[in-house]
Amino acid sequence: MPYKSILVINTMHIGDLLLITPALRTLRANYPQARISLLTDKTLADLVRENPCIDECLTIDKHGADKGLFALLRFIRRLRARHFDLVINLHRNERCSAITAFCGAKERIGYAQPGFGHFYTKCYPNLAMADTPKKLATKHQVTVHLDMLQKALGLKKIDDRGLEMTIPEAAEREAARLWQKMLDETAAAVRTSSSEQSDAATPRPVIAFNIGASWATKRWIDTYFAQCADQLIEEGYAVAFFGGPTDVPIVDACLAQMREKNSPHCHVFTGRVTLAVLAGLLSRCALMLTTDSGPMHIGVSQNLPLVTMFGASPVPTFYPYDARDVLLKTPEPCHPCGIHDCPKQGDEHMACMKKIPVEEVMKYVHELLGKYGGKAARELPRENADEKGQHACRIVEL
The missing domain is CATH 3.40.50.2000 (Glycogen Phosphorylase B;)
Structure with missing residues (x-):
């Protein structure tokens, strides 16, 4: 009709x-x-x-x-x-x-x-x-x-090119301004550090961290995120924390556990930008380390490769819709529980997330960074489907 x-x-x-x-x-x-x-x-x-x-x-x-x-x-x-x-x-x-x-x-x-x-x-x-x-x-x-x-x-044609989001012009300008401000402040801080003089002229690839989520059971352990951030900074990358206003305490708790929290290569945008500006900033990052959350899907829409950890969320129906991405989960008998707070106690509390180790996550972070050369998402070809045209991410069950 x-x-x-x-x-x-x-x-x-x-x-x-x-x-x-x-x-x-x-x-x-x-x-x-x-x-x-x-x-x-x-x-x-x-x-x-x-x-x-x-x-x-x-x-x-x-x-x-x-x-x-x-x-x-x-x-x-x-x-x-x-x-x-x-x-x-x-x-x-x-x-x-x-x-x-x-x-x-x-x-x-x-x-x-x-x-x-x-x-x-x-x-x-x-x-x-x-x-x-x-x-x-x-x-x-x-x-x-x-x-x-x-x-x-009775549609005759399915046109599925993955998730899409066009950033409004004003938001793109604001993202560009904030990104340049970050680069300028980093370069100025590095120039004052005798140990990093050679690093001042070349911006580091930025790894986006989204560690918050609407449910506690969707959040990977903050100590683990802190270890990943420290390791990436020490390896020559920069990290940027994102998320909404409700994620500020979560990010603060993570930063408090980092050795490199005062590094000029550690940036925090949490609670400071709109969703559209967030998209513009993510498009300038090289990779995203994230929970199952709204920003995860924004990252996918901006062509950003990502590694994500799933706890309470049902994997088959809500994984990141991009064949390049990697999702890690554990074979807990209660997965997916779909509840907001884990009722278990002791070592079994949040076992679905505790049993996803930093070493495994970083293995896939390094794999994707090596594959895509640390380039900004906006510089990568938009090829988020596999050879069959499917958008299923790689699911790793530990």
Whole structure:
């Protein structure tokens, strides 16, 4: 059916939003003449605002003007006035389900909370979000989205080029300014150190560290991150810590354990930049050492090779969507638990993360740095699929 206006909805987390970008590209490939709108949360809009596959980015202020039942009803009324031909819900929560069910579109498809699906034209389960982590499908969330669209709409073409994010111009300028400021301050500090005089003129490749995560069970041990950072600085690299405001205490605790915390090659951006500026900074890094988190998916969107450690997270459905990347996990019987705090005590507390040793992580860090020459992500060819066109990362079970 030749739709004239399409609305795609995903108002949740950083990673969830970036994982729909292959679906946006696929919709554009199948409906080149349609006006495609994307509805997302106001705080996340910069991740998708410049996406070339959409015509406009609509926002909902979930924690402000659009908070509460009556505000949501007013918001839905405004959407009804747009008379969309097709609305696609790509997140199975109450708010997205309600908007899709009552937006007045001719066709309403996608995922839904129980009850709302009765008001859809076609409703499907999100096979990447089962009732318990043990029952999760073996397909990645991106693939589940694409399969659902193909089944619901009979699409003739799947155009999956991995995760994509175009950085807004203002954010790119700010990232460039902050990066140059970092380089200038490093060079000035190095020039005052007699032991590093020869290092002042040549900037070191920068390794991005994202050590925070929304759940404690997704975080690798801070002592281990500190050891990796020290080793990389001593080997001739620079490190830069990223993350949001809630990650500041986590990063501070890690820095306190580092020998090289006062090195001019140790930089901290945690809690200081927007998501869009973060993307610009990550595009200038050579590699990312990260937990399963929103910044991990931003790194993938910026073509940044990465090494990640998975604890509570289900690997098959949320791994970094890039064939170059490496994911490490342990064969704990409770993996993936999908819970926020580990209930075990003693040595078994957070065993899934404790049993991923620094030596193993650094082996793959060195492998990727050697393979890609320590070049900035933006200088690398965008080849994040394997020879079969698949985007599955390498999974190492220790």
